[in-house]
Amino acid sequence: MNMPDTTSLRALSPSCFEGVIPAALGTCAADGTPNATWLSQVFLVDDHHVALSCQFFRKTRANLDAHPVAQLLVVDPGDFTQWILDLRFVRSETEGPTFDKMKHRIEAIASASKMDHVFALKSADVFEVIGVNLVPREGESRAPSPRITPNSLAGLVRLTEGIAAASELAAVVETGLNVLGTHLAYESVSLYLLEESEGHLYALASRGFQSSGVGARIPLGVSVIGTCAQRRMPVRIADAARELLYRRAVEEQVERVRGQDEREIPLPGLDGARSLLAVPLVLHGRLFGVLTTESRRALAFDDRDVEVLITAGHLLAQAIALHRDTRDEDADRDADDAPPKSEGSFAPIKIRYYPADDSVLIDGDYLIKGLPGRILFRVLSLRQAEGRSTFLNRELRLDPFLRLPAFKDNLETRLLMLQRRLEEKGSTIRLSREQRGRLHVVCEGDVVLETVNA
Incomplete structure (x- = not known):
């Protein structure tokens, strides 16, 4: 049975180039000695070109310098169809869109696997595809599961x-x-x-x-x-x-x-x-x-x-x-804002705050850190010192303790994050947003604040 031969990659499924099944690259030295190596990444450049990641392969590089042709085996993970690509080396790229995309993906994987100092893309080696050959096999091909694609x-x-x-x-x-x-x-x-x-x-x-x-x-x-x-x-x-x-x-x-x-x-x-x-x-x-x-x-x-x-x-x-x-300048705190009261007969709520990273613990249980932690500690401190439970966005924006930037301060998103985190933890402290630009603090017990400078 002859293998159909073409020079276009359109017959191949894009999944052949996803790296699910490693590709195999075969090269040949000047004296005819063959060499094969596995590749983690084959990048589809266009219908007639692919790019291979050059990372470790000194022997492969030497072979290509001496004999600039190769064969590449790729496998479709959907039905395990195998294809052999006949390649001719064109150039090595160390910059540009193809190199950047390949480098970006390798860096992401390497960073996540703690090998970012090992996996380094030296170049993207671009090859012209001069032959595309389907590897014959016995039996019926298993069709891949259909993918549901919504509108x-x-x-x-x-x-x-x-x-x-x-x-x-x-x-x-x-x-x-x-x-x-x-x-x-x-x-x-x-x-x-x-x-x-x-x-x-x-x-x-x-x-x-x-x-x-x-x-x-x-x-x-x-x-x-x-x-x-x-x-x-x-x-x-x-x-x-x-x-x-x-x-x-x-x-x-x-x-x-x-x-x-x-x-x-x-x-x-x-x-x-x-x-x-x-x-x-x-x-x-x-x-x-x-x-x-x-x-x-x-x-x-x-x-x-x-x-x-x-x-x-x-x-x-x-x-x-x-x-x-959107600034909420029209919101006002109620003139008769009642002094804060603890809801129910609960035990005191112990708040521990670490200024070094703005971490907040509630009754010894870690809640959050960073700007949301700093905001929570500040409103609880003001609640205790000034006897009020309602706070305006604009006063928080101007509070020097919070160190918010004058432009795009992310206050609204941080308040939402803090509110959701408290709800998820089932905390005895709750935040409510009864009116735009106003924050109301509810505590199910007397709050005891502690600052830990460590």
Whole structure:
């Protein structure tokens, strides 16, 4: 049986280039000695060119310098069809779009697997495809499972309608994540916003995880999410089970950056996740955050999903920014604001505050750190010192203790994050937003404040 031969890659499924099944590259030395090596990444440049990652392979490089042709075996993970590509070496790129995309993906995987000093892309080696050959096999091919693809345009319309109808920030976020799940079939999603002054991303909300992870943070450049934010480029992992142990790697990487003994909220994550897609949210040329989705299926996301999630993410980010940047100057604290009273007959609430990183513990249980922790400690201190429970956004913005920037201070998003974190913990302290621009603090017991300068 002859193998059909062509020079176009259109016959191949894009999943052949996702790295789920490693590719094999064969080269030949000047004296005819063959050499084969496995490749983690084959990048589809166009219908007639591929790029291979040059990382470690001295022998492969020497062979190509002497004899610039090769053969590449790729496998479709959907039905295990094998293809042999005849290649002719064209050039090595150390910059440009192809190199940047390959480098970005390798850095994300390497960072998450704690091997960022080992995996370094030296160049993207571009090859012309001069032959595409289907490897024959006996028996019937197993067809891949059909992928359910919802009507993306209709889903984006629902998203636009939902966030346009939302009158407050919490409704914008809730509506956005719900539409992503119900109308766009992204069942496990998480939204991170940048805290520029700290160089961290904070989890504002999530959907479809066992734990929401609200208030969890991750440094820029760390793991897939942090690398996506730092490079401002999407990251798509086709099979995390093969490429990295994503959840464990994130936790270990964060520990390496921050130290072993610091208090942290676990990041939202899907047990057994195999596919991951993270897209950066950039507004007016500035990084705003990252939107991610995970799946237990390999090859769950493709280029279409990248485009859909970027579009949905930017619609959501623009709506959040609009509510965040709207100043609530018309709100007033009630003139007869009654002195704060403890609801019920509960034990005293012990608040421990660490100024070094603005960590807050409630009755010995870690709650949150950073700006949200600083805000909570401040309003509780004012509540105790001044005998009031209602606070205006504008007075918090002007409070020097909070050290908020004069422009785009993220106060609204931090208050929402703090409110959700308290609710998730079932805390004896609650925040309510009865009127736009006003914050009301409810405590189920007398508050005892302690500052620990350690």
